[in-house]
Amino acid sequence: MQKLNLNQILSQKLSPQQIQFIKLLQVPTAELDSRIEEELEINPALEEGKDGDAENQQDEFPDNTDVADSKDDKDVNIDDYLNEEYGGYKMQGDGNYSSDEEERDMPIGSHSSLHEQLLSQLNFLKLNEAQRLIGTQLIGSIENDGYIRRDLEAIINDLAFSLNVETDLDEVEEILFKIQTFDPPGIAARNLQECLIIQLERRNATEEPLLRMAIFIVQECFEEFTKKHYDKILKKAGIEEEELKEVIHLITRLNPKPGGISDGLSRNHYVIPDFILNNANGKFEIILNSKNAPELKVSRSYSDMFNAYDKSDKKDKKLKETVSFVKQKLDSAKWFIDAIKQRQQTLMRTMQCILDYQHDFFLDGDETKLRPMILKDIAERIDMDISTVSRVANSKAIQTEFGVFPLKYFFSEGIATDGGEDVSNREVKSVLNKMVDEEDKKKPLSDDKLVKLLNQKGYNIARRTVAKYREQLQIPVARLRKEL
Structure with a gap:
């Protein structure tokens, strides 16, 4: 038997305006222009320019559109790559690389023309139409770091279903090997071992004895090489320690990420800061990047149109629909402008609070002066939800005289000291990093030894x-930090 029950439930729902504000808050600066352009296209009641009734409302946001350079990748070496692939870190190109919460840079990648260069080189090969399509498909499968990680069988299936090209593994591999002769050396390798071998085989013949040994070690002792089991390599290769040093030096001069550098030019990464911090003898001034403070207004013609329709005869059905449409667009434009203003205010309040909390750090950029600070500390001070502060911290950056920092850089947990004080874990990391830099590389410090030294x-x-x-x-x- 069915029954009708009446229940009273207290629930909280976000209004459309709140949802719009939350979405805009988490949009990175680099994408805000696109989001505004999109809104301008779909809403004719929204226009660029100053609102006549609030002519000076955005004078506080000057035009600061400088783009700051972040750290270049030109000092790439084999140890860095081995640390990523074999020391517990995932390779960059697999799409699941570790998101380092402590990293200073928030790079917005500038896409190189690597694929265009490879396609240009492909045109010089004498290929028929089907082979050219295979080559194009292979080049399209090359990831940003220069590797092909897709299984060749999957690429064969793509060719059959998408391009109606019937082929087999032998033909695909044949064309792949031709692409592997392209510049930059090592491109289109399927793994690090193959990448190194490709580069070694293209080296100068004057290093021939050394090259032969380097190729032997990469081919036959690769596992021992990645784990730095030098004693095993010496025994297997039948060489002296001095010769092994020369071979390892040769291998470490190779490029483990051929897609990351092309034509001898390192790829640039850029950060567009949301804030610019000026320091005038200890007196700080925060300026909001003008890209975060666009000038928008409600269309005067749409407002006049609505007023005219609103005063006319309401009995006409088509007129009613027109009035409803115009009102909807006007409301949407007002909500969007309000959400942008609220975004600006939230950004400034959050950044000002972080500045006050980490004042000592901003004076001279000394990492050890960072205080332990969590999202809750800022949220309570500015009387906002933790999730709001999180959205600001995760996608915004500030330009200082010491460089550009993502806001999440200033958040860290506290570590207790013997004196009963809390210090930022960044201070501990700085000390840890220094210990490793100064250690004897022939006898590197284990984690247990590092703990004892830190406790001391x-x-x-x-x-x-x-x-x-x-x-x-x-x-x-x-073990992986050990050197001969």
């Missing part, structure tokens, strides 16, 4: 925490 300096820290910080700093385990 007054930092109460567990071994698992040291291991976590070491991984975040992209420092491999002691």
Whole structure:
């Protein structure tokens, strides 16, 4: 038997305006222009320009559109790559690389013309139409770091279903090997071992004895090489330690990420800061980047149209629909403008609070002066929800005289000291990094030894925490830091 029950439930729902504000808040600066252009296209009641009734409302936002350079990748070496692939870190191109919460840069990648260069080189090969399509498909499968990680069988299936090209593994591999002769050397390799071998085989013949040994080690002792088991390599290769040093030096001069650098030019990465911090003898001024403060207004013609329709005869059905449409567009334009203004205010309030909290750091950029700070600390001070602060911190950056920093850089947990004080885990990481830099590379410090040294300096820290910080700093385990 069915029954009708009446229940009273207290629930909280976000209004359309609130949803729009939340979405705009998390949009990065680089994408805000596109989002505004999109809104201008779909809403004729929204226009660019100053509102006549609030002519000076945005004079506080000057035009600061400087783009700051972040760190270049030109100092790439084989150790860095081995640390990523074999020291517990995933390779960049697999789409699942570790998102390092402590990284200073928030790169907005500028796309190189690597694929165009490869396609240009493909045109010089004497290929029939089907082979050219196979080559194009292979080049399209090359990831940003220069590797092809897709299974060749999957590429064969793509060719059959998408381009109606029937082929087999032998033909695809034949064309792949031709692409692997292109510049930059090492391109289109399927793994690091193949990438190194391709580059070694293209080296100068004057290094021939050394080259032969380097190729032998990469082909036959690759696992021992990646794990730095030098004793095993010496025994297997039948060489002296001095010769092994020369071979390793040769291998470490190769480029483990051929897609990252082309034509001898390193790819640039850029950060568009949301804030610019000026320091005038200890007096700080925060300026909001003008890209975050666009000038928008409600269309005067649409407002006049609505007023005219609203005063006319309401009995006409078509007129009613027109009035409803115009009102909807006007409301939408007002909501969007309000959401942009609210975004600006929230950004400024959050940044000002972070500046006050980390005042000592902003004076001279000394990382050890960062105070422990979590999202809750800022949220309570500005009386906002933690999720709001999180959205600001995760996608915004500030330009200072010491460089460009993502806001999430200033957030860190506290570590207790023997003196009973809390210090930022960034200070501990800085000390840890210095210890590893100064260690004897023939006998690198284990995590247990690092814990003891940190405890001696007054930092109460567990071994698992040291291991976590070491991984975040992209420092491999002691075994992989060993050098001859």
